[in-house]
Amino acid sequence: MTRTVLHIDSSARTEGSVTRDLSAQIVTRLGAADVIHRDLATPLPLLDGAWVGANFTPTDQRSEEQKQLLSLSDTLIEELKKADTIVIGAPIYNFSVPSTLKAWIDLVARVGVTFRYTETGPVGLLEGKRAIIAVASGGTQAGSDIDFATTYLRHVLGFIGITEVEIVAADAMSIDAEGALAKAQDQIKALAA
Incomplete structure:
Protein backbone atom coordinates (compact mmCIF):
# COMPACT_ATOMS: atom_id res chain seq x y z
CA MET A 1 0.00 0.00 0.00
CA THR A 2 1.34 3.40 -0.99
CA ARG A 3 1.70 5.65 2.04
CA THR A 4 3.00 8.92 0.60
CA ASP A 39 2.75 22.39 -9.13
CA LEU A 40 5.46 23.63 -11.45
CA ALA A 41 3.11 26.08 -13.20
CA THR A 42 4.78 28.45 -10.75
CA PRO A 43 8.31 28.09 -12.15
CA LEU A 44 11.27 27.19 -10.01
CA PRO A 45 14.44 29.26 -10.24
CA LEU A 46 17.08 28.17 -12.70
CA LEU A 47 20.56 27.26 -11.55
CA ASP A 48 23.11 30.06 -11.62
CA GLY A 49 26.74 30.46 -10.65
CA ALA A 50 25.98 31.37 -7.04
CA TRP A 51 23.79 28.27 -6.61
CA VAL A 52 26.42 25.99 -8.13
CA GLY A 53 29.08 27.54 -5.89
CA ALA A 54 26.91 26.96 -2.82
CA ASN A 55 26.21 23.38 -3.85
CA PHE A 56 29.90 22.57 -4.20
CA THR A 57 30.90 24.25 -0.94
CA PRO A 58 31.25 21.63 1.83
CA THR A 59 28.15 21.66 4.06
CA ASP A 60 30.01 22.76 7.18
CA GLN A 61 31.65 25.67 5.30
CA ARG A 62 28.53 27.20 3.71
CA SER A 63 27.66 30.77 4.53
CA GLU A 64 24.11 31.71 5.58
CA GLU A 65 23.57 33.10 2.07
CA GLN A 66 24.68 29.79 0.52
CA LYS A 67 22.40 27.83 2.83
CA GLN A 68 19.54 30.09 1.79
CA LEU A 69 20.35 29.54 -1.91
CA LEU A 70 20.07 25.77 -1.38
CA SER A 71 16.99 25.84 0.88
CA LEU A 72 14.44 25.29 -1.91
CA SER A 73 16.53 22.42 -3.28
CA ASP A 74 16.69 20.93 0.22
CA THR A 75 12.89 21.19 0.52
CA LEU A 76 12.32 19.53 -2.87
CA ILE A 77 14.71 16.70 -1.95
CA GLU A 78 12.95 16.18 1.39
CA GLU A 79 9.65 15.83 -0.51
CA LEU A 80 11.27 13.16 -2.68
CA LYS A 81 12.73 11.34 0.31
CA LYS A 82 9.40 11.30 2.13
CA ALA A 83 7.49 9.83 -0.85
CA ASP A 84 7.08 6.14 -1.55
CA THR A 85 5.75 6.91 -5.04
CA ILE A 86 6.37 9.86 -7.31
CA VAL A 87 3.65 10.69 -9.84
CA ILE A 88 4.76 13.10 -12.55
CA GLY A 89 2.45 14.74 -15.07
CA ALA A 90 4.75 15.53 -17.99
CA PRO A 91 3.49 16.79 -21.32
CA ILE A 92 5.91 16.32 -24.18
CA TYR A 93 6.90 19.77 -25.41
CA ASN A 94 9.02 19.80 -28.56
CA PHE A 95 10.08 16.16 -28.04
CA SER A 96 11.20 16.65 -24.42
CA VAL A 97 10.07 17.68 -20.93
CA PRO A 98 8.79 21.15 -20.01
CA SER A 99 11.51 23.54 -18.87
CA THR A 100 9.84 23.75 -15.45
CA LEU A 101 10.32 20.00 -14.95
CA LYS A 102 13.95 20.28 -16.05
CA ALA A 103 14.41 23.04 -13.44
CA TRP A 104 12.98 20.70 -10.77
CA ILE A 105 15.37 17.93 -11.86
CA ASP A 106 18.34 20.31 -11.69
CA LEU A 107 17.39 21.21 -8.12
CA VAL A 108 16.98 17.61 -6.89
CA ALA A 109 19.89 15.87 -8.65
CA ARG A 110 22.65 16.78 -6.19
CA VAL A 111 25.90 14.92 -5.74
CA GLY A 112 26.29 13.58 -2.23
CA VAL A 113 22.59 14.10 -1.52
CA THR A 114 20.56 12.16 -4.12
CA PHE A 115 23.45 10.42 -5.89
CA ARG A 116 27.14 9.81 -5.37
CA TYR A 117 30.07 8.91 -7.57
CA THR A 118 32.01 5.70 -7.03
CA GLU A 119 34.92 4.03 -8.77
CA THR A 120 32.41 2.03 -10.81
CA GLY A 121 30.18 5.01 -11.68
CA PRO A 122 27.30 6.96 -10.16
CA VAL A 123 25.00 5.41 -7.56
CA GLY A 124 21.52 6.76 -6.83
CA LEU A 125 20.68 7.33 -3.17
CA LEU A 126 16.86 7.31 -3.40
CA GLU A 127 16.32 3.58 -3.84
CA GLY A 128 13.14 1.68 -3.08
CA LYS A 129 10.76 4.20 -4.63
CA ARG A 130 8.34 3.92 -7.51
CA ALA A 131 7.66 6.53 -10.18
CA ILE A 132 4.66 6.76 -12.49
CA ILE A 133 4.89 9.27 -15.32
CA ALA A 134 1.74 10.46 -17.10
CA VAL A 135 2.68 11.82 -20.52
CA ALA A 136 0.66 13.38 -23.29
CA SER A 137 1.75 14.53 -26.70
CA GLY A 138 0.32 15.87 -29.89
CA GLY A 139 2.34 13.78 -32.31
CA THR A 140 5.27 12.19 -30.49
CA GLN A 141 4.77 8.52 -29.73
CA ALA A 142 6.03 7.55 -26.26
CA GLY A 143 9.10 5.35 -26.49
CA SER A 144 9.82 6.28 -30.12
CA ASP A 145 13.13 7.55 -31.46
CA ILE A 146 11.90 11.14 -31.19
CA ASP A 147 10.67 10.83 -27.59
CA PHE A 148 13.34 12.47 -25.46
CA ALA A 149 10.93 13.02 -22.56
CA THR A 150 10.17 9.53 -21.21
CA THR A 151 13.66 8.23 -21.97
CA TYR A 152 15.21 11.22 -20.19
CA LEU A 153 12.91 10.90 -17.19
CA ARG A 154 13.61 7.16 -16.87
CA HIS A 155 17.33 7.86 -17.04
CA VAL A 156 17.45 10.76 -14.58
CA LEU A 157 15.15 9.04 -12.08
CA GLY A 158 17.34 5.92 -12.29
CA PHE A 159 20.40 8.12 -11.82
CA ILE A 160 19.08 9.21 -8.41
CA GLY A 161 18.07 5.64 -7.53
CA ILE A 162 14.43 5.42 -8.66
CA THR A 163 14.50 2.51 -11.09
CA GLU A 164 10.89 1.32 -10.88
CA VAL A 165 9.39 3.67 -13.49
CA GLU A 166 6.04 3.15 -15.21
CA ILE A 167 4.67 5.22 -18.09
CA VAL A 168 1.01 6.08 -18.68
CA ALA A 169 0.84 7.57 -22.16
CA ALA A 170 -1.82 9.52 -23.98
CA ASP A 171 0.53 10.00 -26.91
CA ALA A 172 0.00 11.15 -30.49
CA MET A 173 -3.28 12.79 -29.51
CA SER A 174 -3.37 14.90 -32.68
CA ILE A 175 -3.76 11.68 -34.64
CA ASP A 176 -6.33 9.90 -32.41
CA ALA A 177 -7.21 11.76 -29.22
CA GLU A 178 -10.03 9.42 -28.22
CA GLY A 179 -7.90 6.32 -28.74
CA ALA A 180 -4.92 7.85 -26.90
CA LEU A 181 -7.04 8.75 -23.89
CA ALA A 182 -8.72 5.32 -23.83
CA LYS A 183 -5.29 3.65 -23.88
CA ALA A 184 -4.11 5.83 -20.99
CA GLN A 185 -7.28 5.03 -19.00
CA ASP A 186 -6.62 1.31 -19.49
CA GLN A 187 -3.04 1.78 -18.28
CA ILE A 188 -4.28 3.58 -15.14
CA LYS A 189 -6.76 0.79 -14.40
CA ALA A 190 -3.93 -1.74 -14.70
CA LEU A 191 -1.70 0.06 -12.18
CA ALA A 192 -1.12 -1.73 -8.90
CA ALA A 193 -2.31 0.47 -6.03
Whole structure:
Protein backbone atom coordinates (compact mmCIF):
# COMPACT_ATOMS: atom_id res chain seq x y z
CA MET A 1 0.00 0.00 0.00
CA THR A 2 1.34 3.40 -0.99
CA ARG A 3 1.70 5.65 2.04
CA THR A 4 3.00 8.92 0.60
CA VAL A 5 2.79 10.21 -2.96
CA LEU A 6 4.72 13.15 -4.35
CA HIS A 7 2.49 14.48 -7.14
CA ILE A 8 4.29 16.76 -9.59
CA ASP A 9 2.41 18.66 -12.30
CA SER A 10 4.52 20.33 -14.98
CA SER A 11 2.04 21.35 -17.67
CA ALA A 12 1.94 25.07 -18.42
CA ARG A 13 -1.81 24.64 -18.83
CA THR A 14 -3.58 24.80 -15.49
CA GLU A 15 -6.94 24.03 -17.12
CA GLY A 16 -7.65 21.51 -19.85
CA SER A 17 -4.35 19.71 -19.33
CA VAL A 18 -4.37 16.01 -20.18
CA THR A 19 -1.35 15.25 -17.97
CA ARG A 20 -2.84 17.07 -14.99
CA ASP A 21 -6.01 15.02 -15.39
CA LEU A 22 -4.15 11.72 -15.84
CA SER A 23 -1.74 12.33 -12.95
CA ALA A 24 -4.67 13.21 -10.65
CA GLN A 25 -6.41 9.97 -11.66
CA ILE A 26 -3.23 8.03 -10.88
CA VAL A 27 -2.94 9.64 -7.44
CA THR A 28 -6.57 8.73 -6.73
CA ARG A 29 -5.98 5.17 -7.93
CA LEU A 30 -3.02 4.79 -5.55
CA GLY A 31 -5.13 5.77 -2.54
CA ALA A 32 -2.22 7.27 -0.60
CA ALA A 33 -2.67 8.37 2.98
CA ASP A 34 -0.56 11.47 2.32
CA VAL A 35 -0.14 13.44 -0.93
CA ILE A 36 2.44 16.16 -1.42
CA HIS A 37 1.50 18.23 -4.47
CA ARG A 38 4.15 20.27 -6.27
CA ASP A 39 2.75 22.39 -9.13
CA LEU A 40 5.46 23.63 -11.45
CA ALA A 41 3.11 26.08 -13.20
CA THR A 42 4.78 28.45 -10.75
CA PRO A 43 8.31 28.09 -12.15
CA LEU A 44 11.27 27.19 -10.01
CA PRO A 45 14.44 29.26 -10.24
CA LEU A 46 17.08 28.17 -12.70
CA LEU A 47 20.56 27.26 -11.55
CA ASP A 48 23.11 30.06 -11.62
CA GLY A 49 26.74 30.46 -10.65
CA ALA A 50 25.98 31.37 -7.04
CA TRP A 51 23.79 28.27 -6.61
CA VAL A 52 26.42 25.99 -8.13
CA GLY A 53 29.08 27.54 -5.89
CA ALA A 54 26.91 26.96 -2.82
CA ASN A 55 26.21 23.38 -3.85
CA PHE A 56 29.90 22.57 -4.20
CA THR A 57 30.90 24.25 -0.94
CA PRO A 58 31.25 21.63 1.83
CA THR A 59 28.15 21.66 4.06
CA ASP A 60 30.01 22.76 7.18
CA GLN A 61 31.65 25.67 5.30
CA ARG A 62 28.53 27.20 3.71
CA SER A 63 27.66 30.77 4.53
CA GLU A 64 24.11 31.71 5.58
CA GLU A 65 23.57 33.10 2.07
CA GLN A 66 24.68 29.79 0.52
CA LYS A 67 22.40 27.83 2.83
CA GLN A 68 19.54 30.09 1.79
CA LEU A 69 20.35 29.54 -1.91
CA LEU A 70 20.07 25.77 -1.38
CA SER A 71 16.99 25.84 0.88
CA LEU A 72 14.44 25.29 -1.91
CA SER A 73 16.53 22.42 -3.28
CA ASP A 74 16.69 20.93 0.22
CA THR A 75 12.89 21.19 0.52
CA LEU A 76 12.32 19.53 -2.87
CA ILE A 77 14.71 16.70 -1.95
CA GLU A 78 12.95 16.18 1.39
CA GLU A 79 9.65 15.83 -0.51
CA LEU A 80 11.27 13.16 -2.68
CA LYS A 81 12.73 11.34 0.31
CA LYS A 82 9.40 11.30 2.13
CA ALA A 83 7.49 9.83 -0.85
CA ASP A 84 7.08 6.14 -1.55
CA THR A 85 5.75 6.91 -5.04
CA ILE A 86 6.37 9.86 -7.31
CA VAL A 87 3.65 10.69 -9.84
CA ILE A 88 4.76 13.10 -12.55
CA GLY A 89 2.45 14.74 -15.07
CA ALA A 90 4.75 15.53 -17.99
CA PRO A 91 3.49 16.79 -21.32
CA ILE A 92 5.91 16.32 -24.18
CA TYR A 93 6.90 19.77 -25.41
CA ASN A 94 9.02 19.80 -28.56
CA PHE A 95 10.08 16.16 -28.04
CA SER A 96 11.20 16.65 -24.42
CA VAL A 97 10.07 17.68 -20.93
CA PRO A 98 8.79 21.15 -20.01
CA SER A 99 11.51 23.54 -18.87
CA THR A 100 9.84 23.75 -15.45
CA LEU A 101 10.32 20.00 -14.95
CA LYS A 102 13.95 20.28 -16.05
CA ALA A 103 14.41 23.04 -13.44
CA TRP A 104 12.98 20.70 -10.77
CA ILE A 105 15.37 17.93 -11.86
CA ASP A 106 18.34 20.31 -11.69
CA LEU A 107 17.39 21.21 -8.12
CA VAL A 108 16.98 17.61 -6.89
CA ALA A 109 19.89 15.87 -8.65
CA ARG A 110 22.65 16.78 -6.19
CA VAL A 111 25.90 14.92 -5.74
CA GLY A 112 26.29 13.58 -2.23
CA VAL A 113 22.59 14.10 -1.52
CA THR A 114 20.56 12.16 -4.12
CA PHE A 115 23.45 10.42 -5.89
CA ARG A 116 27.14 9.81 -5.37
CA TYR A 117 30.07 8.91 -7.57
CA THR A 118 32.01 5.70 -7.03
CA GLU A 119 34.92 4.03 -8.77
CA THR A 120 32.41 2.03 -10.81
CA GLY A 121 30.18 5.01 -11.68
CA PRO A 122 27.30 6.96 -10.16
CA VAL A 123 25.00 5.41 -7.56
CA GLY A 124 21.52 6.76 -6.83
CA LEU A 125 20.68 7.33 -3.17
CA LEU A 126 16.86 7.31 -3.40
CA GLU A 127 16.32 3.58 -3.84
CA GLY A 128 13.14 1.68 -3.08
CA LYS A 129 10.76 4.20 -4.63
CA ARG A 130 8.34 3.92 -7.51
CA ALA A 131 7.66 6.53 -10.18
CA ILE A 132 4.66 6.76 -12.49
CA ILE A 133 4.89 9.27 -15.32
CA ALA A 134 1.74 10.46 -17.10
CA VAL A 135 2.68 11.82 -20.52
CA ALA A 136 0.66 13.38 -23.29
CA SER A 137 1.75 14.53 -26.70
CA GLY A 138 0.32 15.87 -29.89
CA GLY A 139 2.34 13.78 -32.31
CA THR A 140 5.27 12.19 -30.49
CA GLN A 141 4.77 8.52 -29.73
CA ALA A 142 6.03 7.55 -26.26
CA GLY A 143 9.10 5.35 -26.49
CA SER A 144 9.82 6.28 -30.12
CA ASP A 145 13.13 7.55 -31.46
CA ILE A 146 11.90 11.14 -31.19
CA ASP A 147 10.67 10.83 -27.59
CA PHE A 148 13.34 12.47 -25.46
CA ALA A 149 10.93 13.02 -22.56
CA THR A 150 10.17 9.53 -21.21
CA THR A 151 13.66 8.23 -21.97
CA TYR A 152 15.21 11.22 -20.19
CA LEU A 153 12.91 10.90 -17.19
CA ARG A 154 13.61 7.16 -16.87
CA HIS A 155 17.33 7.86 -17.04
CA VAL A 156 17.45 10.76 -14.58
CA LEU A 157 15.15 9.04 -12.08
CA GLY A 158 17.34 5.92 -12.29
CA PHE A 159 20.40 8.12 -11.82
CA ILE A 160 19.08 9.21 -8.41
CA GLY A 161 18.07 5.64 -7.53
CA ILE A 162 14.43 5.42 -8.66
CA THR A 163 14.50 2.51 -11.09
CA GLU A 164 10.89 1.32 -10.88
CA VAL A 165 9.39 3.67 -13.49
CA GLU A 166 6.04 3.15 -15.21
CA ILE A 167 4.67 5.22 -18.09
CA VAL A 168 1.01 6.08 -18.68
CA ALA A 169 0.84 7.57 -22.16
CA ALA A 170 -1.82 9.52 -23.98
CA ASP A 171 0.53 10.00 -26.91
CA ALA A 172 0.00 11.15 -30.49
CA MET A 173 -3.28 12.79 -29.51
CA SER A 174 -3.37 14.90 -32.68
CA ILE A 175 -3.76 11.68 -34.64
CA ASP A 176 -6.33 9.90 -32.41
CA ALA A 177 -7.21 11.76 -29.22
CA GLU A 178 -10.03 9.42 -28.22
CA GLY A 179 -7.90 6.32 -28.74
CA ALA A 180 -4.92 7.85 -26.90
CA LEU A 181 -7.04 8.75 -23.89
CA ALA A 182 -8.72 5.32 -23.83
CA LYS A 183 -5.29 3.65 -23.88
CA ALA A 184 -4.11 5.83 -20.99
CA GLN A 185 -7.28 5.03 -19.00
CA ASP A 186 -6.62 1.31 -19.49
CA GLN A 187 -3.04 1.78 -18.28
CA ILE A 188 -4.28 3.58 -15.14
CA LYS A 189 -6.76 0.79 -14.40
CA ALA A 190 -3.93 -1.74 -14.70
CA LEU A 191 -1.70 0.06 -12.18
CA ALA A 192 -1.12 -1.73 -8.90
CA ALA A 193 -2.31 0.47 -6.03
